[in-house]
Amino acid sequence: NAGVTQTPKFQVLKTGQSMTLQCAQDMNHNSMYWYRQDPGMGLRLIYYSASEGTTDKGEVPNGYNVSRLNKREFSLRLESAAPSQTSVYFCATSSSGRPKEYEQYFGPGTRLTVT
């Protein structure tokens, strides 16, 4: 039972390159989320998926796209990376039904540097 896994753990990109961050969960949770964490900013929601087949924008969606491939997997794509996207990216999941939907389980993070 791995919980929430993220790949890769580290990545360095050049400006303009593209990449996809992968997230997978084995918790049978309906909802999945992508956050970024920057110094002095806390965690900010990029996109979320309340259930398979649906995605919604969060607080900072510009420059990102997401795909909810199936119930287990939720990927985050940077089409043309910019230095401002240098950050630590966390994937999270939660169950449905209050109050369980409020308790999110996080992956270990992906540290991305864009030069």
Added chain:
Amino acid sequence: DQQVKQNSPSLSVQEGRISILNCDYTNSMFDYFLWYKKYPAEGPTFLISISSIKDKNEDGRFTVFLNKSAKHLSLHIVPSQPGDSAVYFCAASASQFYFGTGTSLTVIP
């Protein structure tokens, strides 16, 4: 504009004493509040939560207090232990989640 604020970036407490971490919010539509704990190089882990219809929730050494009129919540840890040393994030939910910037707690043995 930060809707959830943690104004103390760091806090040091002696082992065995009480740690009090504070959080303020601006949006009166928030209906659920949570605290997460984060160790370096790991993702945050859920600690404790409180619904807006309550003013206190307790779980072992951890108690969260909510003051809706002041738009303020606090996390009390008593007694504090060295293993509690971590960054603590408060979070609030309306239609989506908003996190504070975190408070780094150091418990001194």
